[in-house]
Amino acid sequence: MRLPCPYCGERDSREFTYRGDAGPTRPEADEAMADYVYLRDNPLGWHKEYWLHTVCRTWLVVERNTVTHAVGTVVPARNQRAAS
Amino acid sequence: MRYSLASLLLNAVSGQSRWSPAWRSPEPAGHYDVVIVGGGGHGLATAHYLAKHHNVGRIAVIEKGYVGSGNVGRNTTIIRSNYLLPGNTAFYELSLKLWEGLEQDINFNAMVSQRGVLNLCHTDAQRDAYVRRGNAMRLNGVDAELLDADQVRAFVPFFNFDNARFPVKGGLLQKRGGTVRHDAVAWGYARAADRRGVDIIQHCEVTGLRIDKGVVTGVETTKGFIGAGKVALAGAGHSSRLAAMAGMRLPIESHVLQAFVSEALKPMIDTVVTFGAGHFYVSQSDKGGLVFGGDIDGYNSYAQRGNLPVVEDVMESAMALWPALGRVRLLRSWGGVMDMSMDGSPIIDKMPVENLYLNAGWCYGGFKATPGSGFCFAHLIANDQPHPVADRLLLDRFTRGALIDEKGVGAQPNLH
Ligand SMILES: Cc1cc2nc3c(=O)[nH]c(=O)nc-3n(C[C@H](O)[C@H](O)[C@H](O)COP(=O)(O)OP(=O)(O)OC[C@H]3O[C@@H](n4cnc5c(N)ncnc54)[C@H](O)[C@@H]3O)c2cc1C
């Protein structure tokens, strides 16, 4: 598996650290906290997830297929934050 | 037919013509009292114990592939009960005790081999952790022995003990641990359940749950609707997809774990050993292949295959511990999709939908749990009460903060 870092180009997956589902956003309410921390959609198919490019230290949001391991769009996490 | 000396002799003199199929292949009935989704080790064991110990009426196991096609036939066959935390210790010990009597119970040779499981330690801190774990085990009536470096050398003399970075300082040995032939477990439970009247329906995928005013009434399948009094989910790596059919999300991510087997060799290792400095564990099958594995790949995956970095990592660990493997050829490798839970421990519980039950979150350690899981899940389905040794393996532990996190790594499935 290779992931395209927007800054460094396509690199071996070994250079990246997986940081899980990029979907959940931290809630205001305490009651929603357990959901946020523990529950996941865990889809079969396309999944938006965080990867840290350990080399350039950029957090990325990678769209990846959990069946084929194909990679779709990759954006720096900070851009996604700004957009949402 | 019951397997016995008499059945062997009868077939020996009749040209092996009197054997009957190990289980039937019935068409699904319109309705069952209990429908179990998933014909892996856990689903089949559940069916066996339900039929044997509980009077629940007609039971079916619905499997989308064939019996043994999931993780039950893909794992590295290790069984043990060397757990630290309340909630796990008693549960896995019950499971190990059930393994000890399994073959008589199901009248099937599963090649249960208590050849010992030895966890090596390489630092003082790791030894301290093993002392703690070993003591917790012994306090719970589980066997555990702490070996020093010389005792490890005497037990398994062929490792690289003086590796400058990872010297072997000792190990925690559970002699009652070992290996079991995994396919035989699937086949044996399937046959035993079938002999008690359970319908095992293969090549039939559950595509939806029919839920009426908060009560589950059956399953939609590729062979049509099947009505059910109770529905029990045991889909291992696909648990999240099954829960989604009831509109629920689980504290689970699906991850792929790889395993490896070498060409057949003369006997090299007569126990199970885990390397404590990398992630590598190894045993030898009766056919002679070295069976080994390592870490999960580490990202969500429903693919029954992994990537090369883990292959390389496992081989490096193997070479660090056991340089003699350098000239051994790898025969095969494969992957299985597992339900990695948020605290690394499993779930056996009722779901918020009435008459719907969940067995999930077994991570990479669910094979050893097969008998215990089936036993406790059957108890829950029949009595609507958790079995006492499984009464902490509940879904609400995540909201209550009562996690069972053996490794202490937090809500990161890929680190458990
Ligand atoms: C490579 C590898 C090595 C492992 N090594 C060990 C080990 O050494 N020791 C240990 O204790 N554990 C080990 N494990 C873990 C262990 O194999 C699993 O935790 C355990 O087998 C899971 O339970 P199961 O046997 O019921 O799963 P499975 O055999 O996967 O059964 C689940 C079944 O559900 C079926 N299913 C799913 N969805 C549907 C549907 N919609 N409709 C119908 N059927 C469905 C699947 O087809 C599957 O057959 C390992 C796992 C892997 C992948």
Ligand SMILES: [Zn+2]
């Ligand atoms: Zn980069």
